[in-house]
Structure formats: structure tokens, C-alpha cells
Amino acid sequence: MNSHVQLEHHRGVLVVRLTGELDHHAADFVRMDLDEAILRKQVEHLVLNLKDLQFMDSSGLGVILGRYKLIRGKGGKMVICDANPPVKRLLEMSGLLKIMPLYQDETAALSDLEVAL
Amino acid sequence: MTQAQAENYMSVQFAAMSENESFARVVVAAFVSRLDPTLDELNDLKTVVSEAVTNCIIHGYDSDPSGIVYISAVIRGETVHLVIEDKGKGIDDLELAQQPLYTSKPELERSGMGFTIMENFMDEFEVTSEPGQGTSIRMKKTIVSKKALYN
Numbered sequence: 001m002n003s004h005v006q007l008e009h010h011r012g013v014l015v016v017r018l019t020g021e022l023d024h025h026a027a028d029f030v031r032m033d034l035d036e037a038i039l040r041k042q043v044e045h046l047v048l049n050l051k052d053l054q055f056m057d058s059s060g061l062g063v064i065l066g067r068y069k070l071i072r073g074k075g076g077k078m079v080i081c082d083a084n085p086p087v088k089r090l091l092e093m094s095g096l097l098k099i100m101p102l103y104q105d106e107t108a109a110l111s112d113l114e115v116a117l
Numbered sequence: 118m119t120q121a122q123a124e125n126y127m128s129v130q131f132a133a134m135s136e137n138e139s140f141a142r143v144v145v146a147a148f149v150s151r152l153d154p155t156l157d158e159l160n161d162l163k164t165v166v167s168e169a170v171t172n173c174i175i176h177g178y179d180s181d182p183s184g185i186v187y188i189s190a191v192i193r194g195e196t197v198h199l200v201i202e203d204k205g206k207g208i209d210d211l212e213l214a215q216q217p218l219y220t221s222k223p224e225l226e227r228s229g230m231g232f233t234i235m236e237n238f239m240d241e242f243e244v245t246s247e248p249g250q251g252t253s254i255r256m257k258k259t260i261v262s263k264k265a266l267y268n
């Protein structure tokens with residue numbers, strides 16, 4: 001019943017594509033899916049693709065910051081890509097873009113991580 | 118039709134369950150749609166409704182689904198007035214609660230940005246709260262942008 005998260009995993013990088021609406025209700029499912037993937041697979045870095053995210057509120061900011069801490073705690077890097085203007089505005093307002101880079105698209109995000117690998 | 122709009126009113130109440138958050142956003146968006154808001158304005162309204170309702174559920178009622186969340190909205194001219202309330206535990210320190218990034222529930226991965234967002238996205242925003250009685254958020258936004266395009 002949860003179609004919020006699409007995951008792709010290659011070479012230590014977990015690509016997460018979020019769809020639909022990320023509010024407090026969805027946050028619990030998204031958090032569980034991501035943490036399971038991060039802890040079970042050999043995930044070093046995380047790319048969060050927000051292209052198909054139709055709505056997000058401050059609960060989404062909490063989920064993003066939580067995953068950032070998890071990934072950083074394991075010595076990895078987390079980047080965001082393809083945020084639409086309303087989502088970008090929230091990311092900016094919360095200061096999250098000061099600690100996580102935002103890329104135009106997945107290709108740009110991945111090529112930056114490849115350099116970092 | 119450019120006839121002067123009479124005052125319009127609606128109110129809903131629902132169980133304090135997280136699955137009702139999207140319902141609350143849709144109800145308010147549908148009610149306001151007669152003002153012909155832009156997508157940005159609609160998104161602002163949905164976001165503040167989501168913030169206020171989520172706060173009632175998580176903080177006001179500590180996620181107890183027997184709590185009730187109340188929303189009422191008035192459209193007066195081009196302005197929408199929203200009131201979102203709970204009869205939950207209330208807020209002891211209103212000033213602290215409104216600090217950006219302050220949250221009393223960091224263990225739930227809250228970001229502490231709810232009040233900051235409501236303040237930024239609306240023209241007017243006011244919280245009143247009585248410990249043990251509940252919390253009430255009053256907000257106001259004038260819908261302008263789309264009409265300005267036609268002038």
C-alpha cells in the first residue's frame with residue numbers, strides 16, 4: 001500500500017525516488033523503507049531524487065535530516081536532486097541546503113558522488 | 118462573473134489520525150478554489166493546513182486518535198481566514214514554541230519548522246493556547262496573483 005519510495009542501488013550508492021505526498025502520515029512509511037535499505041544493503045552514499053514529489057511539509061524536512069544524520073554517521077554523503085520550487089523553498093527555509101548539496105538532476109548528483117568515491 | 122462575493126463559511130471536524138491530514142488539505146483547497154488561486158497560493162495553503170493539523174495530532178493530542186481536530190474557514194472578499202484548533206494539552210511557552218527549529222519532540226524527528234512555515238506562508242498568523250485546554254491557530258491570506266495577471 002506504500003508507493004512513496006522507489007529504490008535503486010548500485011556501487012554503494014542508494015538512489016531514492018520519492019513520489020506522492022510526504023507529510024507526517026507518509027513520513028513513518030518512508031523512514032522505515034529508507035532505514036531498512038540503508039542498514040541492510042551496503043549503502044555508503046544516498047541520492048534523494050524529489051522530482052516526482054507532489055507535496056511536502058515540515059515532516060518531510062525531519063525525515064530528510066534524519067537520513068542525513070544516519071548516512072553521515074556511517075561516513076557517507078547525502079545529496080538531493082530535482083526539487084520543485086515549493087519543495088526547494090522549504091529546504092532553503094530550514095537551512096538543509098547549507099549541509100546538503102542540491103543538484104539539477106540525478107545524473108549531476110551521481111557524477112558528483114562518483115568523484116567523491 | 119465579477120459580482121461581489123458574499124461571505125462564505127465552512128467548518129469540518131475529524132479524528133486526530135494522521136491519515137486525515139491529506140483530507141484536511143484537500144477540503145481547504147477545494148473550499149478556496151472559488152477564489153481562483155494560483156498553484157503557488159494553493160500549495161501555501163495546503164502546507165499551512167498540513168502543519169497546523171499535524172501539530173494538533175502529534176503535540177495537542179500526543180497521537181491519541183480519540184482527539185478531535187477542528188477547522189473552519191471564511192472567505193471574505195478575496196481573503197481566506199482559517200482557524201485550526203485542538204482541545205488537547207496546550208502550549209506552556211508560546212515564545213519558545215515559535216522559535217525556528219524548536220521542537221519538543223526531537224525523538225519523533227520533528228524539524229521544528231511548522232510555526233515558521235505558517236508565519237512565512239500566510240499574511241497573518243496568530244497562536245493562542247491555554248495549557249490543559251487546547252491550541253488555536255488563526256491565519257489569513259489574500260488571494261491576489263491570478264487576478265493580477267488579467268488586469
Ligand SMILES: Nc1ncnc2c1ncn2[C@@H]1O[C@H](COP(=O)(O)OP(=O)(O)O)[C@@H](O)[C@H]1O
Pocket residue numbers: 058168172173176177178203205206207208214215219220221222227228229230231232233252
Ligand atoms: N497544537 C499544539 N499543541 C501543543 N503543542 C504544540 C501545538 N503546536 C505546536 N506545539 C509546540 O510547538 C512546538 C513547535 O511546533 P512546530 O514549529 O510545528 O515544530 P514541530 O512540530 O516540528 O515540533 C512543538 O514541538 C510543540 O512543543
Ligand SMILES: [Mg+2]
Pocket residue numbers: 058168171172229230231232
Ligand atoms: Mg509541527
